[in-house]
Amino acid sequence: MNIDITEEKLELTEHFLNGKNIWFKKDHNIKYDTFFKTGGIVKILITPNTTNELSIIIKYLHQNSIKYKVIGFTSNIILFDEIQYSVIISTCNLKKISIGEDSIEVDCGYSLQDFVRIAIINGVEGYEGLEGIPGSIGGGVFMNAGAYGYQIATNIISIQYIDEFGDLNTINKEECKFGYRTSFFKNSDRIICNVKFKFNKSQTNQDIVKRVERYHIARHSYQEFAYPNLGSMFSVNTDFYRELIKNESKLFIFYYYILKIVTKNPVIKFINRKSPNSSALNWLILKKIQKTKYSPSRKGMNVLINNGQLSTKESFDYIFEIKRRLGENFHIENESILGPIYKIQPEFNATFQEISNYLSTSSKEKAK
Numbered sequence: 001m002n003i004d005i006t007e008e009k010l011e012l013t014e015h016f017l018n019g020k021n022i023w024f025k026k027d028h029n030i031k032y033d034t035f036f037k038t039g040g041i042v043k044i045l046i047t048p049n050t051t052n053e054l055s056i057i058i059k060y061l062h063q064n065s066i067k068y069k070v071i072g073f074t075s076n077i078i079l080f081d082e083i084q085y086s087v088i089i090s091t092c093n094l095k096k097i098s099i100g101e102d103s104i105e106v107d108c109g110y111s112l113q114d115f116v117r118i119a120i121i122n123g124v125e126g127y128e129g130l131e132g133i134p135g136s137i138g139g140g141v142f143m144n145a146g147a148y149g150y151q152i153a154t155n156i157i158s159i160q161y162i163d164e165f166g167d168l169n170t171i172n173k174e175e176c177k178f179g180y181r182t183s184f185f186k187n188s189d190r191i192i193c194n195v196k197f198k199f200n201k202s203q204t205n206q207d208i209v210k211r212v213e214r215y216h217i218a219r220h221s222y223q224e225f226a227y228p229n230l231g232s233m234f235s236v237n238t239d240f241y242r243e244l245i246k247n248e249s250k251l252f253i254f255y256y257y258i259l260k261i262v263t264k265n266p267v268i269k270f271i272n273r274k275s276p277n278s279s280a281l282n283w284l285i286l287k288k289i290q291k292t293k294y295s296p297s298r299k300g301m302n303v304l305i306n307n308g309q310l311s312t313k314e315s316f317d318y319i320f321e322i323k324r325r326l327g328e329n330f331h332i333e334n335e336s337i338l339g340p341i342y343k344i345q346p347e348f349n350a351t352f353q354e355i356s357n358y359l360s361t362s363s364k365e366k367a368k
């Protein structure tokens with residue numbers, strides 16, 4: 001693999017940022033800052049305070065052909081302990097918000113969870129389904145995040161973004177090509193800066209509060225929250241377990257349904273209502289995945305957890321096996337960040353290659 005930056009360019013970048021008074025951290029270990037609690041040293045982690053600073057940075061990086069990666073709250077990305085990254089830009093300080101008569105403008109680094117709170121206190125509906133999605137506005141718009149039948153795109157009016165040359169543009173919702181977990185910003189160098197949402201007040205906010213409460217409780221019951229994780233690995237809108245075992249023998253599938261009836265019937269569901277889990281079904285399916293050392297979340301096998309015990313290789317062997325079982329119609333939602341690279345641990349080379357081959361096959365399948 002290629003190293004994405006020279007020492008000289010790193011020094012020049014530091015000099016440039018110091019000259020412009022733009023905040024950055026040098027040689028920052030990002031591991032414990034990330035949602036998944038993984039990641040190596042970042043040579044230059046830039047945290048701009050304004051859209052204007054962001055634009056200046058992108059212009060500079062573009063003119064000097066320096067690669068970079070933008071991150072929000074890292075709740076959908078896997079950074080690797082074995083990689084030292086060169087330049088990463090975090091949007092965490094871009095948090096301006098201004099509420100108008102019937103619209104609200106919010107910067108990309110604002111939290112989705114706080115945004116739901118702002119909607120509640122202003123009696124605005126349409127954002128309840130974003131409750132509990134732990135990302136930023138920018139990360140949410142990038143992949144058109146949503147749940148419970150809601151999508152962040154629904155109430156968008158327009159978006160201000162910085163293009164790959166560092167120039168600021170504004171586009172309306174129709175130009176954003178929103179689809180299921182996708183947008184015009186995916187697979188591009190465009191950075192979402194500010195989003196204008198409809199903010200139409202409803203008559204009463206009691207129903208809004210009830211819905212937010214319902215979604216919050218559902219997430220707390222059904223979602224893994226003890227171990228670091230990135231939500232659902234694969235986007236599967238049918239029965240995930242059924243998809244996992246679809247190529248097993250009829251006898252195995254029969255056992256699966258018996259176990260499901262025994263462990264997921266209404267009485268057991270009621271008894272386990274405070275801590276629902278899929279441990280029994282996991283146990284059965286894991287017997288078929290003999291080579292994995294991975295021990296999945298009790299909440300479900302479609303969540304990758306970091307239990308602090310496994311190597312990257314072991315975690316990815318599990319992902320590869322799940323993908324093999326699901327087949328080419330299902331794609332991983334969690335994004336692996338393989339660059340920009342400053343250094344990489346030599347013993348990680350083979351795994352790095354395996355992951356990048358997997359990602360390129362997967363993106364070809366997606367494009368079909």
Ligand SMILES: Cc1cc2nc3c(=O)[nH]c(=O)nc-3n(C[C@H](O)[C@H](O)[C@H](O)COP(=O)(O)OP(=O)(O)OC[C@H]3O[C@@H](n4cnc5c(N)ncnc54)[C@H](O)[C@@H]3O)c2cc1C
Binds near residue numbers: 191
């Ligand atoms: C427990 C849990 C539950 C979750 N539940 C859901 C769910 O119900 N529905 C759902 O849709 N997602 C869910 N997610 C996934 C995740 O929270 C969302 O995808 C979220 O929108 C990611 O936002 P982020 O700020 O963390 O982005 P990051 O993870 O930091 O980045 C994700 C991608 O967005 C890009 N990006 C970030 N900010 C910008 C920007 N300003 N401009 C351009 N690109 C940008 C990054 O480059 C990266 O490619 C869940 C995650 C967890 C951990």
